[in-house]
Amino acid sequence: MTDVLVCIKRVPDVGGEVTLTADGQGVDARHVGFTVSEHENCAVELAVQVAAATGGRATVLTLGPAEAVEQLRSALAVGCDDAVLIEVCEPGSYGPADVAREIAAVVADRGDELVLLGNDAADTGDFQVGIRLAHLLGRPVVNGVRTVAVTDGVLVARGDGVDGVETYELPLPAVATVLEGGVEPRYPSLKGRMKAKKAPIDTRAPRSAPAGSGRVRLLLPPAQPSTVDVLGEGPQAAAAVVDLLERMGVAR
């Protein structure tokens, strides 16, 4: 029986143009929705699979504003059993070390044997919360893995390394950070969605004040005026394209 805690982060769902808040401290999210990283969606799927295979429970956790309950409920709808919200008013003031410390306090309290996180958050891309968490808990950690499975208390994790597909085997309790691509996150069933709507959320206050993320300000990269050279329209442009390929020396 392996209880799994999977950690996700509510992030603005930006695809095209991004605008910043007037103080330059955040993304203006008034006109965008929110989502979680695809790495984390895969981590949620793996958490549900490991819990089901071992008869344990899968719990989803986030540190975020009250609205992050939306992301927790999505994870409940695809099979997580429980949800924990560490509710903070200004998630942006929590740096990766702060977030790791808050998660560590919850794990120390609950005792989940396996903690899964995304490889890096879709917005801040810090690449370090999982490793800091492991150090705080005194647990081993594997990074950027695409699949995890638990057999007889041993975590088997696989991911792409520099020389090929690497396999790690480590005893639980452990921490793993997940890259997308190893599993297909499932779609919520109607039953799952109904259950998620009513599920209680274990809401907790943060343990301590954040030390901060070191952010001075955000800025947008200078807009590059378009200099595109349109070679033509439709199949008639093929000759112009091949001329270009020949000029570039790639048509061989």
Next chain:
Amino acid sequence: MSVLVFAETTGGGIAETSLETVAFARGLDAEVDAVVVGELPHGAAGELAEHGVRTVHHATGDAFGAYSGAAWATAVQAAAGQSRVVLAPGTPRGLEVLAHLAARLDVAMAANVVSVVPDDELVVTRQVLGGSVLEEMQLPDTPALLAVAGHAVEAAPAPAPAVGTVRELTPEVAPADLVARVVSVEPVEAVDSSGLTTASVVVGAGRGAGGPDGFGAVSELAELLGGALGVSRVVTSLGWRPHHEQIGQTGSRISPDLYIPCGISGAIQHWAGCASSKTILAINTDPEAPMVTKATYAVIGDMHEIVPAINEELRRRRG
């Protein structure tokens, strides 16, 4: 003041991303040292010296045979000494080793760094949100840890090469740091069989391909140009093509001489993976698509008509 670069090796020498990191470090106006963990390929120390590295710390020992992020961080820590800054390439291992060091020393770490804002305190500029936004971040601790984004600077030999003294290290590694260790590796063919990340020409295909059967002509074009096929996230999410072909923030980062994205809108998360292409030729029905406006060249229209016409023209001219 001195700074330390964690340098990775490939079969033949120092990895390109590590040489970029050395070039970035030279910009900090400090003595640059480097640390190589495990095998030091023949000529690698000379290569680092050519790029301006003063001392190459070479950590060896049984603990470094198989990769373990925690153990490798011990080696970097042993080499760091009084370094004001420790830099790593923004590769999976570079980031992992640096994060272990950050956790162990309880200091701040910045990932995806593209430049340093000159100041009395270290402030770096780094990419967030897949590169669509920049963040200025303070690194008040010593050492300051920063992982350099790929292609933030170009690798180049130093104006004046350094001596490149090799200093051998055999740091003690705690047993706990060897628990999470690679136990087996399946050869690389399985991961990047098409050579997507190293190809000099990449043909891309997105939702515009229309379905799992829509990749014939783009695959053929890639083959005709001796290149590789890459795809957008929509394509892998829908199961039209395997994930290892995905380009972007959560896929592969490519830097070919020529990228030909067909039916790809150019969302920021996709752009994050292809922004370092030297030339982009976009094929898209929408002249306003970000991929088109950001491209060097474009052809407007249906990829299912245009790509076969290009293939035919290529074959015709080859006779």
